[in-house]
Amino acid sequence: MFEYFISETAASKGYELVDSGDGEKLERYGKVLISRPDPQALWTKGLPETEWNKADAFFKRAPTSPSPSSGRRGEPEWSTRGEIADRWQIEFGELKFWIKLSAFKHTGLFPEQLGNWQWIQKLIETRKLKAEKPVTVLNLFGYTGGASLAAAAAGAEVCHVDGSKVAIGWARDNAQVSGLEGKPIRWILDDAAKFVQREIKRGNLYDGIIMDPPAFGHGPKGETWKIGQNFLPFIESCKQILSKEPLFFLINGYASGYSALAYKNNLFDLEKKFGGAVEVGELTIKETASERLLPAGIFARWSGK
Numbered sequence: 001m002f003e004y005f006i007s008e009t010a011a012s013k014g015y016e017l018v019d020s021g022d023g024e025k026l027e028r029y030g031k032v033l034i035s036r037p038d039p040q041a042l043w044t045k046g047l048p049e050t051e052w053n054k055a056d057a058f059f060k061r062a063p064t065s066p067s068p069s070s071g072r073r074g075e076p077e078w079s080t081r082g083e084i085a086d087r088w089q090i091e092f093g094e095l096k097f098w099i100k101l102s103a104f105k106h107t108g109l110f111p112e113q114l115g116n117w118q119w120i121q122k123l124i125e126t127r128k129l130k131a132e133k134p135v136t137v138l139n140l141f142g143y144t145g146g147a148s149l150a151a152a153a154a155g156a157e158v159c160h161v162d163g164s165k166v167a168i169g170w171a172r173d174n175a176q177v178s179g180l181e182g183k184p185i186r187w188i189l190d191d192a193a194k195f196v197q198r199e200i201k202r203g204n205l206y207d208g209i210i211m212d213p214p215a216f217g218h219g220p221k222g223e224t225w226k227i228g229q230n231f232l233p234f235i236e237s238c239k240q241i242l243s244k245e246p247l248f249f250l251i252n253g254y255a256s257g258y259s260a261l262a263y264k265n266n267l268f269d270l271e272k273k274f275g276g277a278v279e280v281g282e283l284t285i286k287e288t289a290s291e292r293l294l295p296a297g298i299f300a301r302w303s304g305k
Contacts, residue, residue, distance in 0.1 A: 005281030007115030014090035021045030112283035112296035117150035124154040145171030152183040163219040191219030212252040263300035276304040
């Protein structure tokens with residue numbers, strides 16, 4: 001038997017899930033209210049359309065049929081009500097982030113990850129009290145850097161790897177506005193799998209590993225990632241660069257089609273080898289308009305003694 005954790009992110013000064021339903025969510029980032037699709041919102045909206053129409057920005061779905069004039073299907077895009085800055089800052093999880101209405105309906109922040117960040121920080125801070133050497137953390141598929149910043153703020157030396165130059169630039173900007181530009185964070189533009197193989201050859205080891213593998217993606221030189229084909233050899237390679245007394249191993253998942261239990265089963269060998277415990281669960285965001293929780297991802301994580 002084991003406990004299935006439900007991690008809840010509640011409303012804060014910088015972020016709020018105001019309402020959700022009918023395949024959409026209404027969120028506040030700082031003072032900016034946005035509406036965008038979310039297929040997990042498989043229920044009816046709690047607030048009337050008059051409240052949803054107050055959004056400053058809407059993400060329009062692509063038409064399901066071709067345009068009569070062009071014969072082509074339109075592209076999904078953002079539509080704004082009034083003027084909105086190209087990007088704006090918010091405070092979230094004791095850090096600061098640049099928010100931007102980017103392609104594929106993303107904003108650059110995944111607020112559901114707050115519980116994982118706090119878990120990482122607590123482990124790092126506890127280890128620092130017991131050991132003189134620094135805690136080293138590797139964040140793979142690091143995107144805009146939330147987990148990297150959380151680890152660095154707790155006192156870890158961090159290696160942040162992503163295959164997108166734009167994402168790394170965004171992450172570095174987030175570090176700067178969070179006052180962490182002077183912290184020991186290495187920003188690596190590379191294919192995650194290739195980087196790990198090189199770290200094995202170099203003999204570099206890490207106390208903590210974080211990964212958020214996409215279902216499909218590309219590296220900076222066109223390398224293809226398919227989770228069904230690449231995940232198992234990749235995670236086994238990552239285990240080879242764990243230190244002799246590792247602290248944690250965190251796997252996040254979103255839209256990959258797998259259960260959190262599938263990720264959990266890949267961490268049992270760490271529990272057998274190093275002790276500690278494996279946890280599994282779901283990442284959610286709590287609405288302020290109701291008690292409903294919006295599913296936003298899954299996780300499996302191991303922590304040592």
